[in-house]
Amino acid sequence: MFIAGLVGVAVTMLLVLVRVLAGPTVYDRILAINLFGTKTVLLIAILGFFSGRPEFLDLAITYALINFIGTVAVLKFMQYGDLGWTSDATDDSDV
Numbered sequence: 207m208f209i210a211g212l213v214g215v216a217v218t219m220l221l222v223l224v225r226v227l228a229g230p231t232v233y234d235r236i237l238a239i240n241l242f243g244t245k246t247v248l249l250i251a252i253l254g255f256f257s258g259r260p261e262f263l264d265l266a267i268t269y270a271l272i273n274f275i276g277t278v279a280v281l282k283f284m285q286y287g288d289l290g291w292t293s294d295a296t297d298d299s300d301v
Contacts, residue, residue: 208256215252219245236280243273 222245225238247270254262 211252215245215249232284236277240273240277243269247273
């Protein structure tokens, strides 16, 4: 059962990599990279469960948070072209 789970996740990861390389739009590629990160979290959780090491679940949750923050940052960059505040923003404190 362990091997079947790992093989299933590995096959879907390979299919997602095909979508990353052949995605028609940039948003398809971003979605595929996010899905690849999600499958990586699942792979870490499966490995931790079957090897009897519950601390792998902590690593999987941490990786999921990093994956989410990275995806949001890339999407913000794609929409606005910048990740931070603009340097010529007006200061409303002296109004």
